[in-house]
Amino acid sequence: MAIENWSENTIFIHLPQEPKIADELKAITEIVRERGDCDVVIDFSSVDILTTPGIATLLTLRKLLTDCGRKLVLCSVATAIKGIFTVTCLDGVFEFADDKFAALTRGHLLHHNSN
Numbered sequence: 182m183a184i185e186n187w188s189e190n191t192i193f194i195h196l197p198q199e200p201k202i203a204d205e206l207k208a209i210t211e212i213v214r215e216r217g218d219c220d221v222v223i224d225f226s227s228v229d230i231l232t233t234p235g236i237a238t239l240l241t242l243r244k245l246l247t248d249c250g251r252k253l254v255l256c257s258v259a260t261a262i263k264g265i266f267t268v269t270c271l272d273g274v275f276e277f278a279d280d281k282f283a284a285l286t287r288g289h290l291l292h293h294n295s296n
Contacts, residue, residue: 206238
């Protein structure tokens with residue numbers, strides 16, 4: 182897992198392929214719990230399958246961020262993976278961006294980073 186600090190308020194995570202996704206997302210959740218002050222952008226460009234434990238951990242991370250008034254944006258999500266979100270009716274729960282730059286430039290996180 183690669184973690185980049187994009188700004189004082191935003192971290193970027195490049196997610197690996199399964200079977201490591203759930204473990205990596207748990208590690209990200211712990212980082213967010215420790216910091217408590219960041220938005221998270223997760224790059225799905227290497228992900229070709231998403232299992233139930235990965236989805237459950239994403240939901241846990243999203244709830245933690247939402248409870249702190251922060252955002253979670255998923256970017257570079259392949260069509261097949263986006264289909265998983267659609268079939269599970271989670272496409273309306275998560276925020277998506279075409280790529281990591283769109284997550285910042287299209288206003289997904291700009292209001293937090295300008296503070």
